[in-house]
């Protein structure tokens with residue numbers, strides 16, 4: 112049995128009613144414009160674009176991929192109808208005891224249906240959208256894997272770093288400081304050697320999901336992906352660089368980044384919903400080999416005003432990570448963590464706890480806003496009681512409105528870890544720090560038993576009514 116590939120996932124989401132096919136949209140603005148509408152509303156399907164003007168029928172683009180819990184569940188091999196909290200619990204378990212399989216090398220695969228080398232390379236054969244109106248060009252790599260090998264240890268890393276098409280055989284890659292790809296590239300350049308690189312732009316979404324997660328330095332994303340897929344990932348070693356790429360990928364190319372070879376890159380609308388990063392010179396990839404399947408599918412994960420393709424799937428993972436780190440820090444009785452999608456998985460965190468002692472809520476809020484998984488680019492951390500569902504923003508705001516005394520319960524924390532992509536990081540601060548707020552929206556611990564009773568059915572009455580009156584109640588709650 113060959114590995115599951117992107118086409119298997121597409122068949123599964125189609126069977127679950129989670130795919131829309133649109134024909135005839137052109138890639139300069141219409142594909143991006145249509146996706147902007149699909150991304151804005153939760154519950155919308157993934158969108159496949161076919162019959163793109165100027166390209167052969169069958170050369171497709173697929174985006175809005177992981178903006179729904181059922182589609183994420185299908186990618187991870189979980190029951191499609193599992194809830195958001197089930198998904199968060201799954202990530203918690205995965206992080207504590209992640210299975211892994213070493214990749215298996217194979218001599219060929221569907222990726223090699225079409226191979227071009229040297230002057231024959233033309234990545235423009237793939238319909239590549241300008242994803243938003245004000246982008247600096249077409250980006251072939253958004254939901255992509257950028258594969259590199261450490262020159263000293265032979266460790267293979269892959270990460271999702273955006274790739275802009277810059278010509279038939281040249282592209283740029285944007286790797287922020289500290290990203291593993293950038294560390295590896297610098298190692299080659301310090302020896303005055305070109306850095307070999309391979310880019311994969313269409314693969315099973317489980318492989319892509321891991322590309323965007325901070326898998327620790329020295330650990331293999333391929334092994335982790337094998338663990339999620341339940342079998343070794345079959346990889347093909349590219350001819351010029353020897354770098355492994357999934358043998359059933361849709362599109363891949365390899366080449367070299369030469370020291371000092373930079374090309375103006377960007378801008379690209381970002382996950383925060385702004386163009387804060389601008390345009391600047393970034394490393395050029397001179398492409399030696401380009402491969403694609405027959406009827407290739409370019410996979411897109413488009414950053415934009417949240418909820419967006421780029422961050423939505425990261426939310427459940429981040430909640431699981433923050434929850435585990437709260438527990439590891441000794442914060443008891445955490446009942447849920449939620450990263451609201453409007454914050455791109457980072458700017459907003461809600462933590463629900465069963466209060467055990469005075470100061471418990473404040474402890475949970477400060478730890479969540481500063482633990483490793485929660486600290487980067489946070490702005491609001493809100494702690495609520497365990498009767499509040501942290502995924503229900505209406506109830507969270509209600510708690511903030513009615514259980515919070517701003518004199519005592521709102522703390523501003525200054526000088527925290529952020530990024531230049533945060534439009535409110537300190538102006539002129541080379542460290543890109545920010546300020547954030549920790550809100551205790553729990554009932555005051557000392558008054559918890561005398562606090563006014565909640566004017567809502569008890570859980571018991573609610574369960575009785577739902578059973579007896581199911582037929583007459585509104586759908587979905």
Ligand SMILES: Cc1cc2nc3c(=O)[nH]c(=O)nc-3n(C[C@H](O)[C@H](O)[C@H](O)COP(=O)(O)O)c2cc1C
Pocket residue numbers: 253254255268269270271272273274285286287288289290291292322323324325326412413420421422
């Ligand atoms: C869709 C998507 C696009 C991303 N684009 C970039 C990017 O252009 N540059 C970057 O440095 N990080 C980007 N990231 C974040 C990195 O992929 C993430 O930090 C990942 O852990 C990097 O891999 P590494 O830990 O092996 O360096 C992106 C993440 C996602 C999900």
